[in-house]
Amino acid sequence: MAVAGCCARHPSTPITAAGLPAALRLIYTHHHWDHVWGACAWPEAEIIGHRAGTRLLEAKAQRPWSHHYLRAEAAADPMLGPSFRARAWAMPSWEGFPMMPPHTEFDEGLTLSGGIEVRHVGGLHAEDSTVVAVPNSGVLLLGGCFYAPPLHLLKAGDGYVADLVDWLLSEYPQGRYDWFVDGNSAPRSRQSLRDPTVSGVGWSDQSQSLIFTSRGSGAPCPVSMSCLRLIR
Ligand SMILES: [Zn+2]
Numbered sequence: 181m182a183v184a185g186c187c188a189r190h191p192s193t194p195i196t197a198a199g200l201p202a203a204l205r206l207i208y209t210h211h212h213w214d215h216v217w218g219a220c221a222w223p224e225a226e227i228i229g230h231r232a233g234t235r236l237l238e239a240k241a242q243r244p245w246s247h248h249y250l251r252a253e254a255a256a257d258p259m260l261g262p263s264f265r266a267r268a269w270a271m272p273s274w275e276g277f278p279m280m281p282p283h284t285e286f287d288e289g290l291t292l293s294g295g296i297e298v299r300h301v302g303g304l305h306a307e308d309s310t311v312v313a314v315p316n317s318g319v320l321l322l323g324g325c326f327y328a329p330p331l332h333l334l335k336a337g338d339g340y341v342a343d344l345v346d347w348l349l350s351e352y353p354q355g356r357y358d359w360f361v362d363g364n365s366a367p368r369s370r371q372s373l374r375d376p377t378v379s380g381v382g383w384s385d386q387s388q389s390l391i392f393t394s395r396g397s398g399a400p401c402p403v404s405m406s407c408l409r410l411i412r
Contacts (some may be wrong), residue, residue, distance in 0.1 A: 209323025
């Protein structure tokens with residue numbers, strides 16, 4: 181199971197409500213808060229993560245997380261605002277809320293029981309980005325591997341990593357992998373993954389706003405919620 185932290189305090193609630201059993205194993209697709217905070221909801225589960233992400237996660241766990249800290253950091257760097265406000269909404273407090281480093285680390289990849297393949301792919305979004313292939317289901321879990329960097333790290337020209345998407349589509353071929361699940365979207369078909377909405381993201385000093393460009397044409401495209409999710 182890949183953990184998303186949209187309800188970081190109680191991520192297990194919808195799973196329990198659906199009548200599903202507790203997670204036995206968690207695989208971190210990358211170390212960002214909205215993918216790892218909340219792992220403590222399954223204290224018995226084995227957590228698997230890339231070695232680089234473990235180092236980053238351990239450093240982040242040392243920060244003095246609080247609403248006061250989030251406000252101060254966002255005031256010092258407004259580019260942190262969207263992400264830090266989302267954390268504040270998700271977390272009433274950090275009291276008794278441990279951030280869990282992986283129990284099992286890997287460098288290039290692992291094969292787990294059931295033939296599940298865990299593979300480090302990296303990318304602009306996070307250096308520890310990992311994909312998880314579930315061959316029996318024809319599903320590839322992508323985390324955020326093809327997204328742009330987080331907003332506060334964004335540079336001119338950064339965007340959707342088309343080369344990585346093309347490589348994934350060749351590595352996980354048609355007929356064996358038909359569904360692709362990233363961290364912020366509904367499940368995608370191969371075509372949906374191939375036809376991104378955004379290829380480039382930049383900051384305009386003139387308009388003091390983000391500019392998104394379409395893949396292929398490079399023409400400006402309207403900002404949508406999916407654009408904004410890609411850089412969170
Ligand atoms: Zn992320």
